[in-house]
Amino acid sequence: MKIAEVSEQHGISTDTLRYYERIGLIPPVNRSESGIRDYNELDIRRVEFVKCMRSAGLPVEVLIDYIALVQQGDQTIAARKDILVEQRELLISRMEQMQKTLDILNHKIEVYEKAVLKNEKDMILVVE
C-alpha cells in the first residue's frame, strides 16, 4: 500500500507519515526498488497505534522510546509496561480534569439556558 492510500484511509497526511518514520515513531517501511514506501499490514497497525496514542495526547517522545523498546525484542517487556502504566495514569488524570471542566460547562450552559428562557430578566449571572 502506497503512502497516499494510507494517508487517505487513516486521515494522516503523507507529510506526517514520513515525519513519523523520520523521527522513529514508526520503524522504517519497506520500499520498492525505486525507493517508494510500501506499507504492509504491520506498518499500518503501527500507524493506527501511533494515531490512537497521539489522539489521546501521549507525547511523541514517549512513543518514540516505546517503539524503540518494541524493536529491541522481548527483554524490554517490563520497561515497555512501565511506560504504558505511567502514560495510563497521566491519561486518567487528564480525563478526570476534563470531566471537571465538562461539569462546569454543563452547569454554565444550563444557567445560560435559564437566562434565555426568562428573556434575561432579573438575572444576575454568576457565571462568566
Place this chain on the structure above:
Amino acid sequence: MKIAEVSEQHGISTDTLRYYERIGLIPPVNRSESGIRDYNELDIRRVEFVKCMRSAGLPVEVLIDYIALVQQGDQTIAARKDILVEQRELLISRMEQMQKTLDILNHKIEVYEKAVLKNEKDMILVVE
C-alpha cells in the same frame, strides 16, 4: 492580591498571568498607584475559569472570544452559550477518543502482565 500570590496559589506562572491579560484572556486587573496588579475576587475567579478551560484543551482563541462577549454584557448571552455548547461537544469527543485509547492501554498492559508472569515463555506478543 499580588501577582506572585495568585501565581503560587493557583499554579500559574506570573509570566502566564500577564500573558493572559495581555491577549485579553483575562480583563485588565486593577493596579496600585505605582502600576502593580492587585487581583480581586472576581479576577481570581476569572483566572481559575481560564485555568480550568485551558486544562481541558479549550483553545486560547475561543476563550478570548468568550471573555470578550462576557465583557459586552447580557445581550451576548446567546452567543456565549453557543460557544460553550460547541466546545462541550468537542470536549466530549476528545474524552471519548481518550477512553478508547485508555481501553487499548489497559488491554496492552494486561497482556504485558501476563507475559511477565509467564516469564516471557512461549509468548508471541501481538501487542506492540
Place this chain on the structure above:
DNA sequence: CCTTGACTTGGAGTCGACTCCAGGTGTTAC
C-alpha cells in the same frame, strides 16, 4: 521522447501557547 503525476529527500517555516529576558521603576530594610 516528453510530459504528467506521485513519489523521494533535507531543510525551513508555521502554529499555539507559553516562557524568558533586558532594561526600567517603585518599596522596603538597613
Place this chain on the structure above:
DNA sequence: GTAACACCTGGAGTCGACTCCAAGTCAAGG
C-alpha cells in the same frame, strides 16, 4: 541613600508537533 527585591513592559525565544517547499527521481500514457 543605597541595596535588595518584587514588580513592570515590549519583544524575542522556545517547544512540541507538525506542515510546507524546492529540487530531484521514477513509471506510465500519448
